[in-house]
Amino acid sequence: MAVQTGAFRGAGVVSATTEATLPSVFDIWAQQSLSDSIKPALNQVVNFTSLWYPKKCQNIKKYFDELYLGFSFILDGYYLRNYGGSFAENFYGIKRIDSKTNKPPVDKNRMKSMFFITIWPYLRAKLDKLHERLTAISDQQRTRFTTLFLKYYPYLKTVIGIATVIFQLAYVFNFAKTPAPFLWLAGCHLEKLTPADLMAFDTLPLHLQSGGPLTRLWRFIVSIPAVFGRLFTYGLFFVQFLEYFYASGTADQFSTTHQRGSPPKHPAKRLTEAEVLTLEVDKCPLCYRRRVNDTVLAVSGYVFCFSCIDGYVRREGLCPVTYLPATVNELVRLYKTT
Known part of the structure; x- marks a missing residue:
């Protein structure tokens, strides 16, 4: 299998003789953005629906994390079993390959992938909520476990974030075939779907079919959460920048620098x-x-x-x-x- 250079991998370009293509870093970011935006989008739908049907949606809101875990397990399990990748990966034409067998993951390796695709995000969300709730507890009410958790959990998140950056940089510059630490722990790497893969599928997903009005509409609907999630992130960053700008006194400095002198009294x-x-x-x-x-x-x-x-x-x-x-x-x- 031909290997991409670092510059080509960043752009997702390969030669015509390449048998398997590693996805570009932009494809990986896009599928990750889609994967991260599905849950918030569904949560907003539930919150919106609860305005009209508060009693019927009460239990759904209460156990939303668990219901989404089951939904994700079914959806991503189906796509991983039939198409070799999660729903978000398959949407962008990406598949998982077992690094040892050079084939789609099966049995234990498939379960590893399912753990990091579905269960780990659920656990991390629960840990984040637990950390937020324990932070509000006074020092007198904290147990030894609570103190240790509050002290070391932020370090764990930092280590994971740094590891993710290192893996992505190594992937971009062709030092590694795996762009994420959890993929490495699952024993997999990512490749682009080939025409042979599409021919081998029993049924082709709608978003991978040849262009048509229904296909384009489906791709547009599915991509809405990722697009709005990205816009929301940029908007949140802009709001945080404005808060810092005015809280730090920088705005006062600019206003006093360019402020017109008070007019003389008549x-x-x-x-x-x-x-x-x-x-x-x-x-x-x-x-x-x-x-x-x-x-x-x-x-x-x-x-x-x-x-x-x-x-x-x-x-x-x-x-x-x-x-x-x-x-x-x-x-x-x-x-x-x-």
């Missing part, structure tokens, strides 16, 4: 009421002198000296009396007729 507002009432109508509100070259600011209707209001509007961009935004285009010169 001179009449510093006068007493009697002085304001006695202010002559031909006086400029800015310089207190008799107006020269009367100019009205259209946004507020106040009249000023042309030199006073022109310089002020150019500098501040607003009316000195009402603080309404203004430009020099809104200055209207007044002329007296003799």
Whole structure:
């Protein structure tokens, strides 16, 4: 069997003489995204349905994890037994191959694959919920087991995450045939389905059949959870970024850097009421002198000296009396007729 180079494996390209093709890392990410999004999508359907039928959906919501485990065991077990891969893997044209026999996994190796496809995600979800619940318990109520679990479970998740990254990097650069640690523990690696595999299937899954309206509709429906799951992830990251941006004080720094200085107080507002009432109508509100070259600011209707209001509007961009935004285009010169 020909082996892909690291660059080609990342793109999923092989030569024409290659008998078996290893899937690209993008195919692997896509099938993993689909696999991870099916359960949240079904959970949302249950939550939505419970708004109309709360009593009927009560037990479904309570035992949703167990019901989904059974559903996944049946669905992925069927696809693994008949098509050599889980539903998500088969959807993207991928199959599992036993690394020792170079054939689809059977018996014990198939059970290993079923454990990591169905049971391990269920256990991890339960452990995550347990960790979240125990974290809220006070130190006085924690047992020795609780303390040890809270201390070491995050390390276990970190180790699994690091191992996953290492395996994927080794896969991309052609140092390994297995892109995930759980695949390695199951004794399998992934390959693309070949035309011979499709011919050998008793019945071809709808999403692998030749293009047609029904096939395209089915592929679109199945891909919706993965697409919306990805968009939700990006949106959540953006929200977290905004929370950090405003919580860290960075937003305040930007706002103070670009903030316009507070407009100066109108001179009449510093006068007493009697002085304001006695202010002559031909006086400029800015310089207190008799107006020269009367100019009205259209946004507020106040009249000023042309030199006073022109310089002020150019500098501040607003009316000195009402603080309404203004430009020099809104200055209207007044002329007296003799």
